[in-house]
Amino acid sequence: MTSGRDSRARLHVVTGKGGTGKTTVSGALALALTMAGQRVLLVEVEGRQGIAALLGTAELGAQEQVLATTDTGGRLSGLAVDARASLVEYLATNYRLGRTAGVLDRIGAVEFATSIAPGVRDVLLTGKVYEAARRTGRHAGSGPSTESVYDAVVLDAPPTGRITPFLAVNREVGHLATRGPIRGQAETITHFLQDRRTVVHVVTLLEEMPVREAIEAVAELTAAGFHVGSVVVNRERDPIVTPGHLRRVRAGTDALVASVAADLDAAGVATSSELVTALLAEAVDHTARVDLESEQAALLEEVDVPVVHLPEIPEGLDAPDGELGGAGLRRLVESLPTEVTEAAG
Numbered sequence: 442m443t444s445g446r447d448s449r450a451r452l453h454v455v456t457g458k459g460g461t462g463k464t465t466v467s468g469a470l471a472l473a474l475t476m477a478g479q480r481v482l483l484v485e486v487e488g489r490q491g492i493a494a495l496l497g498t499a500e501l502g503a504q505e506q507v508l509a510t511t512d513t514g515g516r517l518s519g520l521a522v523d524a525r526a527s528l529v530e531y532l533a534t535n536y537r538l539g540r541t542a543g544v545l546d547r548i549g550a551v552e553f554a555t556s557i558a559p560g561v562r563d564v565l566l567t568g569k570v571y572e573a574a575r576r577t578g579r580h581a582g583s584g585p586s587t588e589s590v591y592d593a594v595v596l597d598a599p600p601t602g603r604i605t606p607f608l609a610v611n612r613e614v615g616h617l618a619t620r621g622p623i624r625g626q627a628e629t630i631t632h633f634l635q636d637r638r639t640v641v642h643v644v645t646l647l648e649e650m651p652v653r654e655a656i657e658a659v660a661e662l663t664a665a666g667f668h669v670g671s672v673v674v675n676r677e678r679d680p681i682v683t684p685g686h687l688r689r690v691r692a693g694t695d696a697l698v699a700s701v702a703a704d705l706d707a708a709g710v711a712t713s714s715e716l717v718t719a720l721l722a723e724a725v726d727h728t729a730r731v732d733l734e735s736e737q738a739a740l741l742e743e744v745d746v747p748v749v750h751l752p753e754i755p756e757g758l759d760a761p762d763g764e765l766g767g768a769g770l771r772r773l774v775e776s777l778p779t780e781v782t783e784a785a786g
């Protein structure tokens with residue numbers, strides 16, 4: 442931990458194509474930072490749970506709450522930001538509506554605002570993150586009250602397809618509000634999100650579509666003035682055959698059929714030509730997948746940001762009861778390089 446903390450937390454925004462591992466990587470990153478002794482807030486904005494099972498903690502709620510503390514001095518808090526609750530809170534504080542905001546909520550005005558104007562919804566969601574990352578206060582054991590409450594905020598963010606408009610809330614609300622509090626707030630938030638202390642991590646698998654989306658997202662985010670911290674290649678498998686094997690399968694000679702049959706014979710397996718053909722068909726499929734993965738990996742190497750690799754965890758990731766992060770998640774934590782954990786300046 443550093444002495445003399447900054448007055449705002451580092452913000453890690455985790456995006457990626459749907460299903461590639463945004464929530465998993467957010468959980469691993471938050472756990473890594475907590476285990477390193479930091480005070481971390483893990484935020485989700487998609488209204489999906491999954492983090493609780495991954496971490497073995499309580500579900501994230503609409504109010505910030507401490508999920509776990511570590512003997513390294515770390516503290517992990519969680520928050521599930523809800524646009525509707527944020528709007529009511531926003532109206533109550535900015536327009537001093539007080540209980541009237543609750544009435545608006547009941548008559549459906551909130552539904553209207555949040556469904557009609559996605560830009561407004563995003564200002565509310567990112568506004569909440571902004572507020573938490575900049576909040577200061579006095580800590581146990583004194584210290585100046587200008588210290589930020591969190592060292593880091595990890596945001597389990599919308600997928601790559603929506604991430605740039607989500608972060609560029611300023612641009613999005615421009616046509617809705619040319620002035621007034623929403624516009625002013627949007628500008629402040631965008632400025633905060635473009636600061637060096639905010640970085641975006643783009644999660645992908647070594648498959649064509651996720652890689653394409655990741656590369657596009659890096660270009661789009663960079664052009665829009667955001668800092669991409671890393672591309673995270675998730676679920677990498679250890680090779681199960683050698684390059685020599687792959688070469689022989691690619692060559693696909695009759696000699697290979699004969700040698701596989703002979704090897705199986707020697708191992709005491711009763712063979713038939715169907716069996717050998719079926720096995721070789723699987724080998725051909727496997728080789729094609731390995732080739733595709735290396736093509737995709739090569740495309741990612743062209744991107745001008747650090748690429749980090751996380752292994753496939755065959756045993757799954759859910760934490761056993763009462764344990765903060767199971768063995769699987771902890772393996773991911775160990776695989777996260779400092780390029781990721783230290784990314785935000």
Ligand SMILES: Nc1ncnc2c1ncn2[C@@H]1O[C@H](COP(=O)(O)OP(=O)(O)OP(=O)(O)O)[C@@H](O)[C@H]1O
Nearest residue numbers: 458459460461462463464465466676752753754758
């Ligand atoms: N490294 C890994 N090893 C094994 N399983 C993984 C790994 N990473 C993610 N998974 C599994 O893949 C599935 C999708 O992961 P996750 O929920 O993190 O993706 P996501 O991008 O958040 O998805 P969504 O777009 O639905 O929010 C989950 O079942 C998760 O446990």
Ligand SMILES: [Mg+2]
Nearest residue numbers: 463464489491
């Ligand atoms: Mg998710």
